[in-house]
Amino acid sequence: MSIMTNKGASSSFSTYQNKSFDVFLSFRYEDTGLGFTGHLYNALCQLGIHTFIDDNLPRGEQISAQLLETIESSMISIIIFSENYVFSTWCLDELVKIVECKKNGQLVQPVFYNVDPSEVRNQKGKFGEVFAKHEEKFKDNGKVQSWREALYEVANISGWHYKHNCSEFEFIQEIVKEISNSKSNRTPLFVATYPVGINYRVEAIKLLLDIGSNDVRVVGMYGPGGVGKTTIAKAVYNMIYAHFEGSSFLENVREKFGTFNGIIHLQETLLYEILGDINLKVGNIWRGINLIKERLCSKRILLILDDVDKLDQIEKLIGKCDFFSSGSRIIITTRDKHLLAYLGKGLSAYKVNELDDHEALELFSLHAFQTNKPKEDYTDFTNQVIRYAKGIPLALAIIGANLYGRNELEWKSTLDKYERIPNKEIQHILQISYEGLDETEQDIFLDIIY
Template sequence: MWRTALCEAANLSGWDSKNSRDDSELVQSIVEDISKSILNKMPLSVSKYPVGINSRVEDVLKSLNIESNDDIRILGIYGLGGVGKTTIAKAIYNRTSYHFKAKIFLENVREKSITKGIIHLQETLLSEMLKSRNLKVHNISRGTNMIIESLCSKRVLIILDDVDNSDQIEKLLGKCDWFASGSRIIMTTRDKRLLDTLGNGVSTYRVKELNRNEAIELFSKHAFRSDKPSENYLKLVNQVICYAQGLPLALVVMGVDLYGRTELEWESALNKYEKNSQ
């Protein structure tokens, strides 16, 4: 038994001190690698009150068939801004990522492509998927090729959050025709037409707004710290529900804003909401 244990220990990968200038650099490298390993296993923060999320996640999971290794599935999740696309995608990542050794949830692609650039997104994708700290991309075309060359033989889970043009997809994933069998690619976007440009191999899922009961429950969680609204606020709550039109983000923002306020303060706030929307 001890011989077996020694053989297994000898085959474990570790840190080579020859690659570090001194002991402090080696220790820092070990700490960073362990920290990254722990962070990669932590679930993404989804929502404080995930009202309506589970049923929608289950709908998506049915179409993904995660456990199958026989095919490649590309899914586009679309809907209005604030309807919960990112929340659902994060929940899907938490539910499925353990099936994949190479996986990433690349958040805020639209915003980061502007503020930090596509090369930064390419480096983030490569670093997280390959678990390497020192990957550098020197130009966009080479970055795309590096992604394809490095990942084409791996079963991957890639979630691109909030894409808004095909150029972002092409520079991060090429023509989407190179994935290994069993891979799952998910994109969230407000624009269904963007998904249509990717061809027939992409399935789509429209995130529907919350129904009335879900909207009341979510709003009440934030505005009253309860599943139901207070009786004397019912008329005002109905105004909020009509105004929010089933969008979770609007319900959360207003619920937080109105928590602990008097009826008069609610009326004043609702008037401001309506004026700002005109």
């Protein structure tokens, strides 16, 4: 059962219809509603974690469609197993729905409150007695079996066990800390102010990933600097990360590898984002490699390594990609197509092309005019920018933002300057890509950008 006692807001269910929640609490009100669960709810809310807890839903034999929708729309479900939890068929129906959502990527965490996890898992003692009564009441309609299976699955998850070896306050703070970390890791990434031209590219990557299959897949995205590889990777990440047990987006791998302890920092970030343990330190690179293999090999994960330019970077983060659990997906973005060839035949490569003229015009106009097409008096200027930027989204965005709000004279002066001296901001952002190319590739790169 769930309750909702959000102070300062209406407690009617209609207030929360069609809204998503960070956390859904499933519990037996008579056991913990006025004590432990109520305190947990308040602690989560005080930290800004949007939590569903409701005691005003109409009760009946069947769980309501509204509540089922709320469970579906929640990022995390916490089940508080207390002494009388399984007495409630309502709670057990919630549990079945939560397990269904778990298969679609919802994070599920059990709390064993004054009960033995093994008794819950194996349905022994009082839990076994209650299920015997349920079977007598519901006979052979399959409902009780679905409850048993759901209970067994959730009780096998490593959760929190309250054994009176600390205060409830300390116990609740531990839960809230871990939930806060989990929520941070499940927050979508910012993609772009104007994500023009990425939809069909994202769909192409999703087809290559085929997240419904149970193998391990690696997809490499390659293309020149500023073409939008990172933007597309972030959009893909947002669309699919909820389907995995853990996910991590490691941005600017090349740049961070060049900093002091950058490799170790990336290894620790990878472990933290997937495991949620902020205190896990790797010590040195070689221990980090082994820790990543040991801790992540049993999880179905999504990992994105962004802006990789050397095989060594991949090897020190994920080895040869041969230890990941079935269903895991790895995306690597790079400007170097040849680097992807080293990863073997199991990798699928996708070339990210520049925007076509229509897409370039729309993206530039959105930045320069806050509308999807240019003002009539600025058509010639706009065409000049489109020719200059050669379909590179980064160049179009920066130039458009720089020209926004300026008059025609300022446009002419600015564009004349671009023709003579490359924009410093564009030049700075793309410098990393440029420095890693050989001489021939640098010439091609300069032709594209300038």
